[in-house]
Amino acid sequence: MDSTSLSFELFAICVKVYKLLIDAESMPKDSLYLRIRLQIERDKLVDWAVLANLSEDERTLTSGLQLNLHKLNGALQEIRLVLLDLAKLTGWQETDQMNACIAKRSLHDSPKASPLKLNSSLQRKAVSFAERTRIFPRKVSWKSFDGKAFELLLAKLAALNQNLTYFFGQRQQDTHLRMQENTFMGIIQSHDQIDELIGVMASLKATSLYRRISAHEQLLLQLARFKAIHTAMTEAGHSFEELRVRDYLGEPPSTHLTQILLDEGRYIDGEADNLSENEPVRTWGIYETVPVWVEWKYYEPIGRQNNPPPHIEGRIAKLATLLNDKQKPEQFSVPDCLGYIHEADKTRFGFVFHGAGNLPPPRLLDMIASTSRPKPSLTTRLQIARAVATSIWYLHASNWLHKGLRSENVVFPFKPPAPPYLTGFDFSRPAKVTERPENRYHDLYRHPLTQFEYPQEGRDGFKKLYDIYSLGVVLYEIGMWKPVHAILGIDMAAGIGLAEIEDTQKRLLSDNCLMSLAADVGDAYMATVASCLSGDFGFDSFDGLSDQANYDARLQLEFGERVIRKLESVMV
DSSP states (O other), rough: SSSSSSHHHHHHHHHHHHHHHHTOOOOOGTTTTTHHHHHHHHHHHHHHHHTTTTTTTTSOHHHHHHHHHHHHHHHHHHHHEEEHHHHTTTOOOHHHHHHHHHHHTTTTTOOOOOGGGHHHHHHHHHHHHHOOOSSSOOBBOOOOOOHHHHHHHHEEEEEHHHHTTTOOHHHOOOOOOOHHHHHHHHHHHHHHHHHHHHHHHHHHHHTTSOOOEEEEEEHHHHHHHHHHHHHHHSSSTHHHHHHHHHHTTTOHHHHHOEEEEEEOOGGETTTTTTSSSOOEEEEEEEEEEEEEEEEEEEOOOOOTBBBOOOOHHHHHHHHHHHHHTTSSSSGGGGOOEEEEEOOOGGGGEEEEOOOOSSOOOOBHHHHHHOOOOOOOHHHHHHHHHHHHHHHHHHHHHHHHOOOOOSSGGOOOOSSSSSOOEEEOOOOOOSOOOOBBOOGGGGGGSOOOSSSSSSOOOTTOOOOOOHHHHHHHHHHHHHHTSSSSHHHHHHOOGOOHHHHHHHHHHHHHHHHHHHHHHHHHHOOOHHHHHHHHHHHSSOOOOOOOOGGGHHHHHHHHHHHHHHHHHHHOOOOO
């Protein structure tokens, strides 16, 4: 008997057939979404093989799988047969040589890999093995096509892939779900066009008539939907594109979905007579009969009528629409927005959020700056850090950048123990901005390339790494439980000098500061912060536009591994 494990042989054939189907030519244009579904199911299988430690030597299999080798090979054989049935729908016939070796082997006969980064390595190894030991067509072309039959077989394939996970214990099943989550993030990031994102959504719905959509696939569907709407709203001709997306989803246009612009006359400011600031960022009040809190954006008026610059209200309305979206993923950790109001006499717009009582929500900045409150436990600080980082991860998956992340924009719900919310979303400005100049203190949170002036819209505008840098500063504050100026030893009474702002990154990454952080929260947490501040995620930065989607997908995966998973691994 050949020393190569039957499990690996079956797996290799499956991966090769997946490759042929995914690379097939002349697929009907209205069925391209099925190719995405094939990619999803292939990645589920390969992720499973990575976790199972599958290789050509069956002794590398995890102990639980070795005890169930006969059942495992039967499950892989079923997957192989379904894949071949899918291939036959293209008009491709299986060759005798493909079946020859399998027919001679008993299923009583009985695969090598490791974490996420070896997924592609294992795929290449499997394809190479299959091509050395079997005869396959050089390529496949779609000669005939039955969409419903294809969807039915895909649903069966998805169910068989799910069955493979039952060979694992609960911990391994949870790990497999996290691996799929990483894979899904890559899928979302590698599709940027409206048609592509509609295809992603269609691929997830393709098997819904035959099987229930899993929770993690439902989350991917939410992310794809939100990214499509966000993309449509930020492109030229956005009204038509947004209408097209919502029409596909069966949703009414956003202008009819809700009245985003609220009636200023129905808002009562609860702090109008008791303000310690001339231009408060947040206040509480009542809108109609509902308790609310409002986040204000001020502008420099133009003309005799003190009107806002024409571009500002459009961006305010778009942002309010996103914040108001009732179907946005809860993993965004964004508060519910009723809409926005315009107080022209005070030259400000306000985002109106559901509130409780007569206070705006407590801010992280107030907590870490307080001298009267005790420092929370490491467990509590880790929970806050994980929540903020996870929120950024999911927001970036949909291409929604925060652009104003700092501890004053991390607020806590009125009813704990719910995780914190992110507020203070900003937007890239066009040249010659007319919003009010911001506090110099905010530059302590900004990436060196965005300090002192706002990044412009478009190709050279705000980048995800800038958000990630700001996240690093906030994680620093959470770990040390101090505001960034205190960590840096800046005397606020004396003011913040330009040199101090310019040296912020260098000083935060200095050995002394990082060792102090590690002493409080450990080496793994410190390494996470250092990755965010340095922008080092294990690959070169992006230089050309043609690979933007691939770069975003890689950054999303590496951020998940080096920040999200590393924070999850910190033990108390």
